[in-house]
Amino acid sequence: MAFTKEQFAILRLKLEETLADIKDELKGVDGKVTDMGSDNDHLEEEEDEAEEFSVNVAIAGGLKDRRENIEVALQKMDEGKYGKCEKCGMDIGMDVLMADPESRLCKHCKGGEK
Numbered sequence: 001m002a003f004t005k006e007q008f009a010i011l012r013l014k015l016e017e018t019l020a021d022i023k024d025e026l027k028g029v030d031g032k033v034t035d036m037g038s039d040n041d042h043l044e045e046e047e048d049e050a051e052e053f054s055v056n057v058a059i060a061g062g063l064k065d066r067r068e069n070i071e072v073a074l075q076k077m078d079e080g081k082y083g084k085c086e087k088c089g090m091d092i093g094m095d096v097l098m099a100d101p102e103s104r105l106c107k108h109c110k111g112g113e114k
Contacts, residue, residue, distance in 0.1 A: 014101045019070045029060045069102040
């Protein structure tokens with residue numbers, strides 16, 4: 001896909017800003033190791049702590065996946081391979097990339113049409 005310099009710069013900036021935000025969020029979520037009942041908590045309190053821990057693990061997992069996708073997109077930009085669908089090899093539309101700059105699939109492959 002042929003990007004204008006402006007489009008490329010906008011997409012790169014979106015990716016870099018999102019990556020920085022995700023890294024900040026991960027610091028907060030990854031660092032939350034909940035006390036899992038090492039003191040004399042009540043059962044309800046321990047259940048709340050376990051639930052909070054599970055939620056934090058799920059959030060961190062999603063953020064790590066997104067971070068990986070962004071890092072792959074930035075690497076592809078550096079290699080001149082950005083904007084190609086990993087499934088069919090066709091160009092990923094600018095509308096898809098503007099909404100989801102780390103997208104690895106074109107609109108058709110995302111929708112299961114291919």
